[in-house]
Amino acid sequence: MVNYPNGQKKPDSVKKQVKAKNLSAANRGMGLEKFINDANLYYSENNIAVITKRPTPINVVKINYARGAQITNAYFEKQSTTDYNGIYLSKYLDFEAKSTKLKTSFPLSNIYPHQIEHLKKVLSHGGIAFFIVEFISLNEYILMAAKDVIAFYEEGLRKSIPYAYFKEKGKAISLTFNPILNYLPYVKEMFNL
Amino acid sequence: MVNYPNGQKKPDSVKKQVKAKNLSAANRGMGLEKFINDANLYYSENNIAVITKRPTPINVVKINYARGAQITNAYFEKQSTTDYNGIYLSKYLDFEAKSTKLKTSFPLSNIYPHQIEHLKKVLSHGGIAFFIVEFISLNEYILMAAKDVIAFYEEGLRKSIPYAYFKEKGKAISLTFNPILNYLPYVKEMFNL
Numbered sequence: 001m002v003n004y005p006n007g008q009k010k011p012d013s014v015k016k017q018v019k020a021k022n023l024s025a026a027n028r029g030m031g032l033e034k035f036i037n038d039a040n041l042y043y044s045e046n047n048i049a050v051i052t053k054r055p056t057p058i059n060v061v062k063i064n065y066a067r068g069a070q071i072t073n074a075y076f077e078k079q080s081t082t083d084y085n086g087i088y089l090s091k092y093l094d095f096e097a098k099s100t101k102l103k104t105s106f107p108l109s110n111i112y113p114h115q116i117e118h119l120k121k122v123l124s125h126g127g128i129a130f131f132i133v134e135f136i137s138l139n140e141y142i143l144m145a146a147k148d149v150i151a152f153y154e155e156g157l158r159k160s161i162p163y164a165y166f167k168e169k170g171k172a173i174s175l176t177f178n179p180i181l182n183y184l185p186y187v188k189e190m191f192n193l
Numbered sequence: 194m195v196n197y198p199n200g201q202k203k204p205d206s207v208k209k210q211v212k213a214k215n216l217s218a219a220n221r222g223m224g225l226e227k228f229i230n231d232a233n234l235y236y237s238e239n240n241i242a243v244i245t246k247r248p249t250p251i252n253v254v255k256i257n258y259a260r261g262a263q264i265t266n267a268y269f270e271k272q273s274t275t276d277y278n279g280i281y282l283s284k285y286l287d288f289e290a291k292s293t294k295l296k297t298s299f300p301l302s303n304i305y306p307h308q309i310e311h312l313k314k315v316l317s318h319g320g321i322a323f324f325i326v327e328f329i330s331l332n333e334y335i336l337m338a339a340k341d342v343i344a345f346y347e348e349g350l351r352k353s354i355p356y357a358y359f360k361e362k363g364k365a366i367s368l369t370f371n372p373i374l375n376y377l378p379y380v381k382e383m384f385n386l
Contacts, residue, residue, distance in 0.1 A: 044314065047314065047317065049318065050311070050314045050315055050318055050320075052247070052273075052274050052278075054245070054247050054248065055247060055248045055249070055250040055251070056248070057248040058248070058251045058253075058264065058267070060251075068268075069268065069269060070266065070267075070268060071251065071264065071266070071267040071268065071269070072265060072266065073263065073264070073265065074251070074263075074264040074267060075261075075262065075263060075264065076262060076264070080245075081245055085245075085278060085279075086278075086285075087285040087287075087315060087318045087319070087320045088318070089318070089319075090285070090318060090319030090320070091285070092279075092280040092283070092284070092285040094280075118243070121237065121240065121243045122243055122280060124240060125242065125243055125280045125281070125282070125283060126280070126282075126283030127243075127280045127283070
């Protein structure tokens with residue numbers, strides 16, 4: 001251990017490292033969305049696919065036109081469909097990304113009934129529908145076909161999907177360098193595209 | 194003409210009628226969006242297609258959490274892609290809806306360069322891409338393949354697309370009862386789906 005003659009306990013660089021580590025833990029919930037957005041940007045720039053995030057809908061109550069159409073009163077609304085859709089290998093793709101801090105299961109309360117209805121309709125029209133679920137504590141990202149999640153959801157027997165069901169039906173996505181969450185090759189394999 | 198003995202010039206009901214008429218003229222720009230949203234709802238409910246509007250992205254600057262996550266400062270952002278996408282007959286659809294008050298042409302300044310880039314990418318992946326253009330003064334709604342708009346845009350010779358070009362390349366959509374703007378049969382015919 002190095003001694004600091006001036007009585008300083010830790011140099012700034014060490015403090016910064018500690019801070020950055022805490023920040024990364026705190027921001028983990030944002031990680032999945034950022035990973036997917038980064039991957040989508042990579043897919044777009046490399047002409048692999050066009051997949052976009054639907055903006056969170058906002059109910060605008062009041063606009064101040066005197067200040068350049070500044071919105072001064074508004075509320076977030078629930079997404080009525082899913083977060084992402086687009087085109088890949090001529091196929092329509094539609095999916096939802098969800099994170100859980102639990103280690104052994106994924107609570108079904110994270111999925112809204114209208115999202116299930118939306119994905120069922122997408123499937124009925126021949127689209128590719130899936131979930132990407134992040135198990136934050138396990139640092140795992142699992143691709144699940146929407147049909148398997150819907151089957152569990154409609155069975156109505158349990159309030160959460162066991163982690164074991166994800167391991168049985170889904171595909172764990174290995175993190176890579178660029179993009180970090182390169183999920184499309186797994187989609188291609190799962191759906192035989 | 195009826196006389197009002199108390200000196201009142203117009204009864205309230207007449208005033209209201211005049212006001213409502215002006216409002217309807219002022220709101221004409223909203224007509225196309227409402228027609229398309231209504232058609233999309235009809236398509237969803239009748240299991241014909243799943244087509245959704247991307248919410249207008251909003252840049253949220255300030256949130257008051259003490260008042261139930263009220264947004265107190267935010268601004269509208271430009272849509273970075275197009276307004277609508279979805280799935281129809283197993284095909285990925287992507288389109289933009291635009292209105293103009295002009296009678297003889299459609300100004301290209303209504304279309305943003307990133308929308309053209311987005312539609313080109315969609316086409317390169319095998320998607321169906323188009324515009325629905327409303328000529329407000331003519332009460333006409335014209336379906337145009339994105340490739341024809343892109344060709345004109347990239348030629349770079351004129352600042353607006355002549356109405357005659359729309360009549361030559363596009364398909365005029367006849368308004369019906371329910372949905373009013375039943376555009377999908379025209380899409381089916383134009384793209385041989």
